[in-house]
Each structure stands twice: as C-alpha cells, then as structure tokens.
Amino acid sequence: MSAFITHFAFEFRTGLRNSTQLMMNYLFPLGFYVMTGLVMTQVNPGFRETMAPAMVVFVILAATMLGLPGPLVESREAGIYRSFKINGVPAASILSIPALSAVIHALIASTVVALTAAPLFGGRAPTNWLAFAGVTLLAALSCGALGALIGVMASNSRSVVLYSQLVFLPSMLIGGLMMPLTVLPAGVRPISALLPSAHAMQAFQGLAYGEAAAWSPWLAVGVLAAGGLIALALAIYLFNWDSNNATRRGHPLLALLALAPYVASLALVAG
Template sequence: MSAFLYGVALQWKLDIRSKSLLITCYIVPLLFFAVMGGIFTSINPEAKYTLIQSMTVMGVSMGALIGLPPSLVEIYGSDIKKVYTANGVPLYLGLVSIFLSAFIHLLIMCTIIYIVAPIAFNAAPPARLPVYFGALAIFIAVSLSIGSVLGLAVKNQAKLTMISQVIFLPSIMLSGIMFPVDLLPRFFKIVGRLFPATWGYKLMVADVFYFGNLCPLVVILIAAVILCSIGLKRLQSE
C-alpha cells in the first residue's frame, strides 16, 4: 500500500512539471473561465446561477479528454511499459496513478473556479456544497475514465489528439453550458446525451442527486472500466 501511495505521489509531482497537463488542467480552463465568465454574465445576467457549473464542465472535459490520454501514451506506448514488465510491476499501476493524479489536479482547478467565480463575477455558489462536490467528483471520475480508454486504445499521438478533439468539442457544444439544450435540434439533443458533460452539468446544477442524471454517468463509468480492463490485457499480451 505504501508503494502504491508513493507511486501516486510521485506521479502527481511529475504531472506538476508536465507542460501539457499544466496547459490543459490549469492554464486554458482558467483563462477560458476568466474571459468567458465576464462575457456570459454580461450577455445574460441569469448565467451567474450556473456559471460555476458551466466553467467546471469545460475545465474537467478538457483536462480529462485532452490532457490525460497523452500521459498514458507516454507510459504504454514507450519503453516505460517494458520497465514495468521487467520489474514485475502491474501494468494497471500506471493507469491508476495517472488517474488519481489527474483527479487531484482537476479538483484543485475546479475549487479555484468555485472560490473565484462569486468574487469576480458575482456568481451564485451551489446551494448544497456536499451535493455539488459529490456530483463533481463523480463527473471528474467518469470523464477521466473516458480519457483513460482513449489513452489505452490509441498509441499514435497525432491520431490521439484528433480523436480527443472530436470527442471534446461536441461534448462541450451539446452539453448545455454554452446555450440551452432546448435550442438544439432533436438529433443533436440525442447525440449530446452520449457525453458525460451533459449529465455532469445536469447533476451539478441540481440541488439533489436525481437518478435520471446519475444513472447515465454510472453506465458510462462501468463501460469505460470494462474497456480499460480489455485494453490493459491487450497491452500485457503484446
């Protein structure tokens, strides 16, 4: 257990020095929050009631879908994987340590948004703090699980970047954080429900846990865990 915790702590320190993670988990999401927070509240004063959730969904999606997968490719698509195998280290350790490290970084970024938004943009904080952070933790975990599947399935960095963007952009545009989902055509509403960003946003905006919002996230998480298990077994057999 102590070796596992050491591995997670070491990965967290390495991620702090990673430029890609710094950009995708902190710089870009917080810059987007700084710019779009003022625009959203100026165009629509009612946006202050959901500003924290909207900016959080964008930041988590970017960090999980664009920031996490390349870190996994660096491990499982390089000689680091051989080092794991030669020393008898389970292959899942790299995935778990990166997952937990990214979870902590994204949680820190979301906490910054939560603290700064009411001060900078007069945003309304969530009514029930435990419910909000519980929903946030679930959303981060589900989003990271999708990023983990991408990182294990795609070995080519260029192809991975393209696929990550293809998933990230629709998930943001169709989630309801940019404009109300009711304005979308029926087809795009259905497509938007396939992404965790849509359900994570609904879950964080609500003051209670609605089963209808939580169930899709649980299903996505279970499916991602199964796919990650298959991906790790495939890597182990190579």
C-alpha cells in the same frame, strides 16, 4: 501501499511540473474560466446561472480528456510500460494512478472555480454544496476513466488527439456548457445524452441547484457512474504494454462498449 503512494506522488508532481500537463490541468481551463467570466457574463448575463457547474465540467474535461490520454500513449510508445512491467508495476496501477492524479488536479481547479465564480463574476452559487461536490467528484472520476480508455485504445499520438476531441468539442457545443440544453434544437437535444458533460450538467442542475433538468438527474448520475466503471474495466482489459507487441486481449473497438450507458440514456431521453 508504499508503491501506490510513491507512484501517485510521482504522477501528481508530474501534473504540476510537466509543462503540457500543467497547461491542461490548470493554465488552460482556469485561463478559459477567467476569460469566459469576463466576456460571457457581459454578453449573456443568463450565463451566470450555469457558470459555476459549466466551468467545473470544462475544467474536468480539460484535465481528463485533453491532459490524461496523451501521456499514456507517449509512455507506451517510448517503451516505458515495458520497463514498468519488468519491475512488477501492475497494469491497473499504470492506468488508474495517472487517472486518479488527473482527477485530483481537476478537483483542485474545480474548487477554485466553485469558490470564485460567485464573488468574481456573479455566478450563481449552488443551493446544495454537498450535492455539488458529489456530482463534481463523480463527473471527474467518470471522465478520468474515459480518458484512460482513450489513452489505451489510441494507437499513436496522432489518433489520441482525434479521439479526445471527439468527446471534448461536442461537449463544448451541445453538452450544456456554453448554453443550456433547452435552447438546443429539438432534434439535437437527445444527442447530447451521448456526452458525459450533458449528464454532469443535468445532475448539477437537478441535485445541486434544485431545478428541473432536461432529464432525471438520477438517470444522469447512473449513466456517469456506469460509464465510468465500464470505461475503467475496459481500459484495464484492453491495456497493451508495448506498441511493438501485437498481442492484445481484445480489439480496440471493444472500447465502444463504454458508450452503452450513454446510448441507453439516449433511448430513454428521446423516448
């Protein structure tokens, strides 16, 4: 337990004092939130309806998809995990503790968004705060696991950016953050079911705001939970201690199994 606390405390502090991680955990998502609150609410007043959950999901994506995977790859490339292995740091800790740290930072920033969206920008407050907190926590944990998996499967610092953006950019465009799924073209709407952000938004809408969602909010909760668990299990299984060591337990393409719940939901939504 002492090792876990010491390790977590170090990772958490790093999330604040490392300039890149500070940027992805707080400065970029909260700065974007303020800009969006100032501009989008004027251009599109309807944005206020989904502003709080959308910006919470954005904060989570920034911390877990943009902030988490890069340092995992850089540490592996620098031989830091070799040092950890020699000293008995388990692979599960190497992955889960930075992921948990990113999740905690995301929850702190999410709390700032949730509590200020209404008073600062007229964002609509949730009708069920407990459900709002629960969905926020689930989305953060699920995305944290997915971020760890991206960090494991990316072979180098260049590819990690590509993989992260493969989740982040579509989430912004068709994940229900900047516009509701109902305004998307009918052919595109089901594809959004491949994105954790879209499921998080449907869960918020159905459970925290008590409104009709594009698909069952409980389906969304199930997909986020299953996707997170599978991603974490795959990340630990595929984890490689050393960039120079060719021995690994499975092909990186196995990581695609983490998409299974999302693909299944796509079939249900499209059907």
